[in-house]
Amino acid sequence: MAKILALTGGVGGAKLAVGLAQILAPHELLFAVNTGDDFEHLGLHISPDIDSLTYALALQNNTETGWGRAGESWNFIETLSSLGGEDWFRLGDKDLALHTVRSQLLRNGASLTEATARITQHMGISHTVAPMSNDPVRTIVRCDQGDLAFQHYFVRERCAPKVTGFRFDGIHQARLNPLLTDWLSECDGVIICPSNPFVSVDPLLQLDGFGDVLKTLPVVAVSPIVGGIAIKGPAAKMMQELNMPATAVAVADHYRGLINGFVIDENDKHLIEQIDVPTISTPSVMVTLQDRIDLAKACVNFLTTLSAS
Amino acid sequence: MAKILALTGGVGGAKLAVGLAQILAPHELLFAVNTGDDFEHLGLHISPDIDSLTYALALQNNTETGWGRAGESWNFIETLSSLGGEDWFRLGDKDLALHTVRSQLLRNGASLTEATARITQHMGISHTVAPMSNDPVRTIVRCDQGDLAFQHYFVRERCAPKVTGFRFDGIHQARLNPLLTDWLSECDGVIICPSNPFVSVDPLLQLDGFGDVLKTLPVVAVSPIVGGIAIKGPAAKMMQELNMPATAVAVADHYRGLINGFVIDENDKHLIEQIDVPTISTPSVMVTLQDRIDLAKACVNFLTTLSAS
Numbered sequence: 001m002a003k004i005l006a007l008t009g010g011v012g013g014a015k016l017a018v019g020l021a022q023i024l025a026p027h028e029l030l031f032a033v034n035t036g037d038d039f040e041h042l043g044l045h046i047s048p049d050i051d052s053l054t055y056a057l058a059l060q061n062n063t064e065t066g067w068g069r070a071g072e073s074w075n076f077i078e079t080l081s082s083l084g085g086e087d088w089f090r091l092g093d094k095d096l097a098l099h100t101v102r103s104q105l106l107r108n109g110a111s112l113t114e115a116t117a118r119i120t121q122h123m124g125i126s127h128t129v130a131p132m133s134n135d136p137v138r139t140i141v142r143c144d145q146g147d148l149a150f151q152h153y154f155v156r157e158r159c160a161p162k163v164t165g166f167r168f169d170g171i172h173q174a175r176l177n178p179l180l181t182d183w184l185s186e187c188d189g190v191i192i193c194p195s196n197p198f199v200s201v202d203p204l205l206q207l208d209g210f211g212d213v214l215k216t217l218p219v220v221a222v223s224p225i226v227g228g229i230a231i232k233g234p235a236a237k238m239m240q241e242l243n244m245p246a247t248a249v250a251v252a253d254h255y256r257g258l259i260n261g262f263v264i265d266e267n268d269k270h271l272i273e274q275i276d277v278p279t280i281s282t283p284s285v286m287v288t289l290q291d292r293i294d295l296a297k298a299c300v301n302f303l304t305t306l307s308a309s
Numbered sequence: 310m311a312k313i314l315a316l317t318g319g320v321g322g323a324k325l326a327v328g329l330a331q332i333l334a335p336h337e338l339l340f341a342v343n344t345g346d347d348f349e350h351l352g353l354h355i356s357p358d359i360d361s362l363t364y365a366l367a368l369q370n371n372t373e374t375g376w377g378r379a380g381e382s383w384n385f386i387e388t389l390s391s392l393g394g395e396d397w398f399r400l401g402d403k404d405l406a407l408h409t410v411r412s413q414l415l416r417n418g419a420s421l422t423e424a425t426a427r428i429t430q431h432m433g434i435s436h437t438v439a440p441m442s443n444d445p446v447r448t449i450v451r452c453d454q455g456d457l458a459f460q461h462y463f464v465r466e467r468c469a470p471k472v473t474g475f476r477f478d479g480i481h482q483a484r485l486n487p488l489l490t491d492w493l494s495e496c497d498g499v500i501i502c503p504s505n506p507f508v509s510v511d512p513l514l515q516l517d518g519f520g521d522v523l524k525t526l527p528v529v530a531v532s533p534i535v536g537g538i539a540i541k542g543p544a545a546k547m548m549q550e551l552n553m554p555a556t557a558v559a560v561a562d563h564y565r566g567l568i569n570g571f572v573i574d575e576n577d578k579h580l581i582e583q584i585d586v587p588t589i590s591t592p593s594v595m596v597t598l599q600d601r602i603d604l605a606k607a608c609v610n611f612l613t614t615l616s617a618s
Contacts, residue, residue: 042409043352043416075382079406083431085413093402097388100351104394107352122392 002028004300005183005217006191009034009200010049011067012224012232013193014056015286019296020191021057022289026127030183032210034195035112035131036139036168036203039151041089044099045106048151049200050116050131051098058123062092066232069094088156113177128179132204135174139199140167150199159234163241168203176208184213189303192221194284196235197254198242211258218307219259220299222284223248226265231285249274261306263299278306311337313609314492314526315500318343318509319358320376321533321541322502323365324595328605329500330366331598335436339492341519343504344421344440345448345477345512348460350398353408354415357460358509359425359440360407367432371401375541378403397465422486437488441513444483448508449476459508468543472550477512485517493522498612501530503593505544506563507551520567527616528568529608531593532557535574540594558583570615572608587615 004024008017008031020029037048055061055069062068072092081087091099098119105115111134120129141153143161153161195201205211225248230236236246244250248264252275255262262279264271269281282298283291313333317326317340329338346357364370364378371377381401390396400408407428414424420443429438450462452470462470504510514520534557539545545555553559557573561584564571571588573580578590591607592600 042413073382073384073402075402076385076406076409079403080409083406083410083428085406085410093382093384094388096405097385097392097394100385100389101392101394104351119392 003183003187004029004189004191004303005032005180005187006030006193007032007034007195007201007204008049008053008193009195010037010052010233011056011061012230013049013195013200014053014061015292016191016193016222016295016299017053018056018059018289019286019292019294020300021127022293023296023300029127030179031127031129032177032180032204033129033131034200034203035133036137036199037150037154038136039138039149041151042086042091043103044096045103045112046089046099046151047102047112047116047131050112050129051095053129054098054116054120054123054125057120057125057127057129060123068092069098089151090155113179130177130179130183132180132207132210133174133177136170137174137203137207138169139203140169141199142167154234159237163234163238165242166198166202168206171203171206174207176210180210184217187217189307190214190217190219191299191303192219192255192259194222194224194231196224196230196233196238197251198235198238205258215258218261218303219255220261220263220303220306221251221255221259222263222295222299223251223265223268225251226285227267247271252277252279261302263295263302312492312496313338313498313500313612314341314489314496315339315502316341316343316504316510316513317358317362317502318504319346319361319542320365320370321539322358322504322509323362323370324601325500325502325531325604325608326362327365327368327598328595328601328603329609330436331602332605332609338436339488340436340438341441341486341489341513342438343509343512344442345446345508346459346463347445347447348458350460351395351400352412353405354412354421355398355408355460356411356421356425356440359421359438360404362438363407363425363429363432363434366429366434366436366438369432377401378407398460399464422488439486439488439492441489441516441519442483442486445479446483446512446516447478448512449478450508451475463543468546472543472547474551475507475511477515480512480515483516485519489519493526496526498527498616499523499529500608500612501528501564501568503531503533503540505533505539505542505547506560507544507547514567524567527570527612528564529570529572529612529615530560530564530568531572531604531608532560532574532577534560535594536576556580561586561588570611572604572611 034049112131139150142165239246252262265284343358421440448459451474548555574593
């Protein structure tokens with residue numbers, strides 16, 4: 001495969017992204033990242049999915065918390081709290097520096113793509129991290145108690161409210177990142193990382209005809225659901241609340257018409273016959289760096305096989 | 310004395326301010342603070358003199374650095390630096406929280422006075438810290454190499470450029486803080502803390518007729534120059550560059566027509582006869598809290614004597 005596009009959200013998808021970056025060169029791999037989770041907070045532009053991917057690719061992700069930056073300290077947020085500031089979003093001292101640099105670049109006229117490039121380069125990342133758009137898209141989680149901005153649902157309310165649907169404000173006005181348009185013209189295949197289908201991948205698919213173009217390419221998706229639970233985040237809980245089974249099968253159904261191949265965990269092997277696209281099973285719960293590399297290889301090989309057929 | 314107004318800039322003046330706050334109740338003492346040093350940086354509204362006074366009054370000033378907050382950590386600014394951000398202004402992790410809270414309050418429509426009140430209350434300060442104005446005033450230092458915004462001169466250039474004069478942008482449009490207008494109507498006397506006459510006190514004096522009203526009240530100033538050097542900051546260097554002797558005498562001359570009494574250090578006692586207003590000498594280099602209290606008592610007693618005469 002010459003050029004692969006990887007779609008990813010935050011922490012979960014970033015695990016596979018790290019594996020892909022280990023086996024594919026920057027001219028062979030580009031990351032398209034969800035920005036529907038982005039929000040303005042305390043005067044900062046925060047891009048949680050871009051940041052999770054950035055920290056993961058720089059091997060600076062915090063393995064203690066499962067989110068944020070490694071070796072973090074919390075003096076800012078604790079002092080903010082003592083001064084009566086808004087402290088529900090736990091900004092680490094180092095993490096805050098990244099948001100500040102991005103916000104300053106944006107204020108000075110840089111696009112989100114340019115700001116992301118500056119930051120990733122400073123962190124020693126050679127692959128391109130492409131925000132899905134330079135325009136604002138904001139995921140709204142529809143809940144039985146009312147609509148919530150994504151971070152309010154996800155962080156402030158800890159995913160407790162019952163989900164009834166989603167809305168992506170700005171999605172019809174936002175233009176696809178030109179980097180992605182260019183890459184698509186030469187792209188040989190697409191890998192959808194094991195991210196939340198509803199809030200991490202769907203914003204990408206619904207953006208500016210992006211999903212329609214992807215349908216013309218070989219696409220492999222990796223299930224974020226293993227054994228009926230989400231490896232990371234609220235995907236399984238959302239599926240239950242949306243009255244669909246929390247299974248890899250339902251994820252494949254969600255992507256019907258888009259994907260040409262599906263990857264499920266070895267423990268879900270018995271589900272293969274229920275899935276109506278070519279499917280492989282392989283260890284997909286990534287704990288070590290080698291796990292990430294192994295799954296990445298499996299995905300690329302599978303995509304190559306599908307492209308040849 | 311029933312009601313005293315204390316004019317102060319940052320670290321140097323704040324030492325006496327702490328002493329005054331120890332001996333006078335909140336209904337007896339109000340602080341009028343220079344905001345000419347304020348600036349916008351990294352999207353934050355920073356008020357260095359208000360903050361220095363706030364930390365000092367809360368007994369949270371950093372005695373190791375001589376500025377900023379006690380028990381500070383530097384993970385934010387070091388990370389910002391590693392990401393290519395603007396790192397010349399050393400923002401500590403805890404200090405940053407204060408600027409963030411203030412900036413957020415201002416964005417939400419609070420005045421600088423209201424934001425300051427919220428912050429000082431959260432830090433357990435019972436005295437009122439009154440910014441000289443809610444409107445922007447920005448001190449520009451005229452240097453032989455060109456004009457510099459105050460923090461660029463003071464922090465980024467470390468006071469190296471040769472000073473030729475000062476300008477206070479916005480001073481003619483800015484209105485005096487209404488808290489100060491109210492206090493002045495009942496005020497019995499004024500103490501000018503040992504702050505830089507040119508960049509900490511002059512902005513206050515030139516603001517919206519404030520200096521003229523002060524001339525109708527008993528005013529005592531404390532010399533920030535002791536033995537030809539400034540206890541804190543570039544006052545002595547500025548005086549030399551402005552072709553005036555770096556002495557307490559020159560400070561008294563600078564305040565001619567305003568002050569009714571002057572306080573110099575015991576080591577400058579021999580200068581008393583050169584000063585043309587009533588002058589006392591007393592230990593004025595404040596190291597301990599007791600030093601601060603002792604000087605505060607001397608100032609208040611002196612002011613009381615002058616008022617009675």
